[in-house]
Amino acid sequence: MFDALITYRVQLLTGAGLTILVAVASLMLATGIGLLGAMAKLYGPRVTKIALGAYTTVMRGIPDLVVILLIYFGGTVTLSKLRGSYFEVEPFTAGVVALGIISGAYMTEVFRGAIQAVPKGQIEAARALGLRPFPLFTLVILPQAWRIALPGFGNQWLILLKHTSLISVVGLEELMRKSVIVAGATQQPFTIYSATAVSYLVMTILSMQALKRFERRLERSYQR
């Protein structure tokens, strides 16, 4: 029963590698959006605050799969029109953009809450020392906000890791898509899909342990 796994191990492992790559790329995009979004929501004009509120509400209300399909097929249509000839968006790009935008909405809330949780006295002290707004943000607010944001940030990573499987629908050969191909070739869907599920589980558990360690390390400077 397990010989199928041994035969196709390279296929499945490259799929798992791509899964991690897509998840990391999406996480970076989401973090960027989240940081900018949080700053705009806290310090920006009213219009951007309202627009960002709408962005979060919309992203919370529609399935990730619909966003992926919209960006993949929509992007293909738009780029084909712009170029005048048929042009297909890379599933990788479409997937990263879609997951990044969705997760970015949640990250905006994570970072906004974290920045707001930084004690006021810290900011007043930094101002009293004559820090300008930029160093105040990067040297005083961010390092402290980061510690508060870490649990929410870690949660987004775990969600992203699992949701990369949705990109298989538009043909990206990450772990999920690879396992569909291998399941078809071997006619052993239960064996293959179980192995795939275990692979995701291992990635999740390792991530959780890494996050816990990381949280403890950041916590250390606050203990006496």
Add this chain to the structure above:
Amino acid sequence: MLDLRISVESLPKLAKGATLTLELAALVLVTAAILSIPVAFALNARRSWVSRAAEAYVMLFRGTPAMIQIFLVYYGTSQFAWFRESVFWPIFREPYWCAVVALGLNGAAYTGNILAGAIRAVPQGTIEAGRALGLDWFKLQRFIVIPQAVRIGFPAYTNEVIQTVKATSLASTITLIELTGSAQMLVNDTYAPYEVFLAAAAMYLAITFVLAVLFRHIENHLYRAGRDPAAQNLKTAVEA
């Protein structure tokens, strides 16, 4: 640039898909709610092998993508000849029931976890008071623990309901023509992805919005019932 006519024309077909989405979501929620009760009690069980087994179940379903769970139930089960000849096959042959089973088990893990946390948060004093009144275990749970736990866990559960509606979109990957599936079919016909997918997204937003409002009303109702008039009087007296 957007041809809104196509969006409007696609609405009747999408509405048909949306009814299946709602039907699936309702079935999944009921399945998950029923299964979440034993899961929650098992998670809080004093016997460690029971709580360990429940934790493993929750970890398994929360630590893997819902899509692989659906594929395992729908495609995976067909691998074994003995299963194809069993009494379960008429259920597991149908993508409809496979989606309900997979998402129901998935939802039970999340909902069970919420409920278990809520049960732990029930004030110990009320349980002791219940014991002092001579209530047996079942009555204690029925009249003291569960009613309070439901109130404590309700806000988190509202989130879970919305996640469930969104998760039913995965049923489109096993051939079901629910809202996402019907949108994909319409895009194949019209080749107008923006118009159709945005219309579908708007429908999902409408569904989740209505559910959010509905659940907020239920929540308000629940908390009203929990307010003790005597405590309320005391509070106003103190504040005055």
